[in-house]
Amino acid sequence: MAAFMQxxxxxxxxxxxxxxxxxxxxxxxxxxFAYPKPSGAPEWVVYGAGxxxxxxxxxxxxxxxxxxAAFMASGMAAAGYFIVHARQGFLPIMNGGETIVLYCFAxxxxxxxxxxxxxxxxxxxxxxG
Numbered sequence: 170m171a172a173f174m175q176x177x178x179x180x181x182x183x184x185x186x187x188x189x190x191x192x193x194x195x196x197x198x199x200x201x202f203a204y205p206k207p208s209g210a211p212e213w214v215v216y217g218a219g220x221x222x223x224x225x226x227x228x229x230x231x232x233x234x235x236x237x238a239a240f241m242a243s244g245m246a247a248a249g250y251f252i253v254h255a256r257q258g259f260l261p262i263m264n265g266g267e268t269i270v271l272y273c274f275a276x277x278x279x280x281x282x283x284x285x286x287x288x289x290x291x292x293x294x295x296x297x298g
Contacts, residue, residue, distance in 0.1 A: 183287040189275050190230030193242065197223025221245045229279060232288020236280050243276035
C-alpha cells in the first residue's frame, strides 16, 4: 500500500495545504464577521488573530506567499496556545488546545516545505513560496 500511495505524495501534500488553509480562514471569518457563527473571542483576539487567520488561511489555501504566510500562522497559533489554552493546564487534552497545536505544527511544516503543486507560487515559478 505504501508504494502505491508514494506516487501521490505531491497531491496529498497539496490537498493537506489547501484544506488546512481553508479550515483556518473560517476561524478568521468567525472572529471578524461573526459568520457563519460568532466566535465569542475577546476584542483583542478578534483584531489580533482574526486577520492572520483570514488572510493567512486564504494565502496558504491558494498557495500564494506560502512560506511567510504559514510561518506567521504557525507563530500566531503557538502564541494563541500559550496565551489562551495553556492557562487551563499545559496538556492540550486538558485545555481544549488540540486543534490550535495541530494548526501550529501543520503550518510549520508547510512553511518548511513550501507551496508545492496546485499553487499560485508554483504558477509564479516559486513552488517553494
